[in-house]
Amino acid sequence: MQLSYPLPRSPSGKAYQYSPNPSAAPRLFLIGDAPETRAISEEHRLAIRREPGPGQTVCPYSGFVADDDEFIHFSDIEAVKKQVAWEATADVEDHIADLAKSFNRRQGKSGLISIKMDFKPSRRPQPLAIREDLLRELTCSVCAREYAVYAIALFCPDCGAPGYGQHFEREVELVREQVTLADAQYEAGRRETAYRLMGNAHEDVLTAFETALKTLYRHLVRERLPDKAEGLLKKKQIGNAFQNIERGRSLFERIGIDPFHVLSEGDLELLRLNIEKRHVIGHNLGIADEHYVELTQSDQPGETVRLIGGEIERFADLCLRVVLDLERSLLPGQSEARETIS
Structure with a gap:
């Protein structure tokens, strides 16, 4: 029984x-x-x-x-x-x-x-x-x-x-909600609060993007390079590489993937600019430093960088395009490394 x-x-x-x-x-x-x-x-x-x-x-x-x-x-x-x-x-x-x-x-x-x-x-x-x-x-x-x-x-x-892309779509949805909240604060005359909310939304885009890339990379390395996984996945081997386009691309090359091949040169420049802007917001209270000024060729050192809701949403959409393309690597039968560099 x-x-x-x-x-x-x-x-x-x-x-x-x-x-x-x-x-x-x-x-x-x-x-x-x-x-x-x-x-x-x-x-x-x-x-x-x-x-x-x-x-x-x-x-x-x-x-x-x-x-x-x-x-x-x-x-x-x-x-x-x-x-x-x-x-x-x-x-x-x-x-x-x-x-x-x-x-x-x-x-x-x-x-x-x-x-x-x-x-x-x-x-x-x-x-x-x-x-x-x-x-x-x-x-x-x-x-x-x-x-x-x-x-x-x-x-x-x-x-x-695969549900990988669905998770990032939820992150983009949350970012849009934060932008809406920031706009409401700005309309109510709370400019500093609005700026801080915009900054949080901008930071969240890169945080979610870095986590998404790192999570997929670790999974694919274990699946495709099991004999090398222990060494390749050590913390010092990855670090914060996925906060940088070139370093992130270099890691994915080990498994035959270019995660950014779906983006045009213009898209890549916009992505690179927003990644750098996130560092300014997160580590310098939004104040432009010499490195950021050199990158934008428009801001002045010591000034507060501009945060526009539409640009933050565009940043999130670029990251989403990358994630949705990478999701194809999770389909059944994709255990072998694929070359996506175009």
């Missing part, structure tokens, strides 16, 4: 999952129930790693595929053990209480000596398993499965289709 217990759920109805792949930090993710009806379109079939549904799960951080049982979170196992123990104890106590009642009913009331069985149950509260939602919640654009991860992942945990 097999007993089945439902897994504890988060407030949004998702269950904890834990990747069996030890290299897939942070390993924890959440997955919701599958839609009642869904179908994979023919155009998306080349993107999936498995037919969505029960049986197997895909690690969203690494693409590792294994049976569903291997993804059960260790805290859920403990929660089930506590629930089983609590129910077993409650059943035993209920049985003893019934025995006591039966015994007491059989005792005569007219005798000189009366015996009564008294039983006090432990009244232990039922175990409570609390599960929290993660901040980044998404719905797979291919199989419609809802899931949640820490900030960024690469794949849908159900069908295994």
Whole structure:
């Protein structure tokens, strides 16, 4: 006989999952129930790693595929053990209480000596398993499965289709919302607050872009150069290389990819300018230094650099184009290095 217990759920109805792949930090993710009806379109079939549904799960951080049982979170196992123990104890106590009642009913009331069985149950509260939602919640654009991860992942945990670009699209959406908030502050006469919000939005673009490039690079190196991965992925080998076009391109060349081939020379110059502007905003309170002035040929040293919402959104869109093109490297059958330099 097999007993089945439902897994504890988060407030949004998702269950904890834990990747069996030890290299897939942070390993924890959440997955919701599958839609009642869904179908994979023919155009998306080349993107999936498995037919969505029960049986197997895909690690969203690494693409590792294994049976569903291997993804059960260790805290859920403990929660089930506590629930089983609590129910077993409650059943035993209920049985003893019934025995006591039966015994007491059989005792005569007219005798000189009366015996009564008294039983006090432990009244232990039922175990409570609390599960929290993660901040980044998404719905797979291919199989419609809802899931949640820490900030960024690469794949849908159900069908295994790449979800890398979808994460960055969410980052761009958040940047646009920040720009809107900054504009509202400016209209209300809070110019300094508006400038600070614009600066935060601008910084967030590069932070998200750097994280996206680094995450994909680390994954592809492990997949395509497993024998060299340990050395290539050391912290000192990567550093902040993805805050620089030339250094980032140099790292990706090791796996046969030019991440910036989709951008024109004009686009690259705009990207380079905004990367440098981010350093001025983040490390110099937005005050132009000699290096930035030399790059722009228009600003003056000591002046506050201009931040325009439309330019920040353009910066984000350029980064998104790069990310969406790189997402193709996550499609099934792309384990071999590809040359994209044009």
